[in-house]
Amino acid sequence: MDKILVIDDSPVQGEFLCSILKEDYDVTVCQRAEEGLDAAKDGCFSLILLDVIMPGMDGFMMLKELKETEITKHIPVILLTSLADIQYEERGLLLGAVDYVAKPFSPVIIKARVDTHIQLYHYQMHFQQQAMVDDLTGVGNRRLYEGGSVVRWREAIRFGLPLSVCMFDIDKFKLYNDTFGHPAGDKVIAAVAKKASSYFQRATDLFARYGGEEFVAVFVGNDGHSAFEFLKTVRQAVEDLHIRHNSPVCEWVTISVGGVTLLPKMGDSFDTCLKLADTMLYDAKRLGRNRVVWYSENREQWMEK
Numbered sequence: 043m044d045k046i047l048v049i050d051d052s053p054v055q056g057e058f059l060c061s062i063l064k065e066d067y068d069v070t071v072c073q074r075a076e077e078g079l080d081a082a083k084d085g086c087f088s089l090i091l092l093d094v095i096m097p098g099m100d101g102f103m104m105l106k107e108l109k110e111t112e113i114t115k116h117i118p119v120i121l122l123t124s125l126a127d128i129q130y131e132e133r134g135l136l137l138g139a140v141d142y143v144a145k146p147f148s149p150v151i152i153k154a155r156v157d158t159h160i161q162l163y164h165y166q167m168h169f170q171q172q173a174m175v176d177d178l179t180g181v182g183n184r185r186l187y188e189g190g191s192v193v194r195w196r197e198a199i200r201f202g203l204p205l206s207v208c209m210f211d212i213d214k215f216k217l218y219n220d221t222f223g224h225p226a227g228d229k230v231i232a233a234v235a236k237k238a239s240s241y242f243q244r245a246t247d248l249f250a251r252y253g254g255e256e257f258v259a260v261f262v263g264n265d266g267h268s269a270f271e272f273l274k275t276v277r278q279a280v281e282d283l284h285i286r287h288n289s290p291v292c293e294w295v296t297i298s299v300g301g302v303t304l305l306p307k308m309g310d311s312f313d314t315c316l317k318l319a320d321t322m323l324y325d326a327k328r329l330g331r332n333r334v335v336w337y338s339e340n341r342e343q344w345m346e347k
Contacts (some may be wrong), residue, residue: 043068044160045086049078050093051105055145059091063156075099078105082114088163089156094123094130102137109138112193116167118159122147131221178228179235180252182256190207190248191260195312197246198262198305204339206269207319208301210277211237211256213331217289230295231255234280238297242274253335258316259265262295266303267340273299274346281332297331298323304339 045068048058056071065067070087072078083108084092090108093102101121107173118140124277131142140159143152173185178202182190191207212218212234218225233275235251240258242249264272277299285295300323302315318337324336325345333346 044088045070046156047078047082047087047090049073049074049090049096049101051096052093055093055122060150062152067156067160075104077100079104080115082108085207087117088160090117090119090123091156092141094121094125094134102133105134105139108139109230112189113194115150116170117170117218118163120155120159154301167329176235178250179239179251181233181235181239182248182305184250184252185250185258187248187250187258190250191312191316194246194248194262195306199310202261202305204265204269204303205315206259206261206264206266206301206303207315208259208273208299209252209256209316209319209323210273210297210299211254212289213296213298213327214289215255215280217291218287218295221289227255230285231290233283233285234295234297237280237283238276241272241279252292253327264303266272266336266340266342266344269303270334270336270338270344270346271299273301273336277332277334277346292331298326298331300326302337 048056048059048069048071051073053073056073059276060069060071062097072081075098092101092105098334101176102204105119108119109115119138120141120143121134121139122143122145124145134142134152136277141156142153163292174183176183194205218230235257238257239249242259242261246262252258280297281294283295287293300319302318302322322335322337326333329345334345338344
């Protein structure tokens with residue numbers, strides 16, 4: 043059931059909207075803009091109904107905040123107001139509202155507008171998801187990673203949680219391609235992606251193909267030790283696929299992993315974190331491949347094997 047957030051300082055109006063929509067939608071009602079903003083950032087809403095005239099932060103200010111926040115900018119917003127001036131309507135639409143409904147409104151009109159924008163939201167999400175999936179592997183692509191990593195970085199800062207970034211690639215993949223051909227190489231990339239991605243299933247996990255035979259993962263909440271142990275498990279799972287490499291340097295297809303865990307703060311750079319993970323990956327390959335090298339939040343480097 044789709045979730046709808048109603049933000050209106052009038053308890054009567056909020057209850058009226060809830061009574062209209064509750065049979066078809068999961069409705070949350072907030073009476074203060076600040077409360078509604080927190081709810082929007084923490085919940086998975088398909089639509090927001092936002093009153094314009096509220097004490098303190100009004101609907102226009104809140105709409106601007108919603109559209110400038112990465113985690114909420116995609117949620118469609120319908121403005122509700124008794125202001126009939128066309129300038130107010132224009133202002134709301136320019137700020138990013140999808141519709142503008144004047145009070146008093148009929149239940150039939152509100153229901154019709156809500157149903158329409160919920161359907162449009164699903165169409166939009168469907169096409170966005172398609173655009174963010176790697177065709178070969180079915181996991182996230184570079185575009186998904188670039189947007190998703192920003193969201194997780196900001197969440198980690200906001201909640202004071204550790205964030206881990208890891209990069210890995212398939213060992214001696216060019217040699218495998220040269221030996222067995224590109225079609226076989228594509229199958230290996232897909233098999234490794236399927237196995238590795240199966241370990242990143244939490245809502246806060248991000249796993250994507252970075253390019254070629256290289257992958258990236260971003261996840262929130264693990265300390266350095268648990269992240270290091272977790273990636274050792276992922277590395278071993280890929281080796282246990284027992285995909286023959288049959289080269290002088292590799293019996294099976296394996297991966298090398300480099301990663302970092304830190305507690306990000308305002309002013310820190312995600313790009314610096316990514317570069318550090320890439321350096322750890324370089325060390326894993328330099329030290330013999332098929333291993334995990336990790337940099338902890340305590341500035342310690344851990345090496346598998």
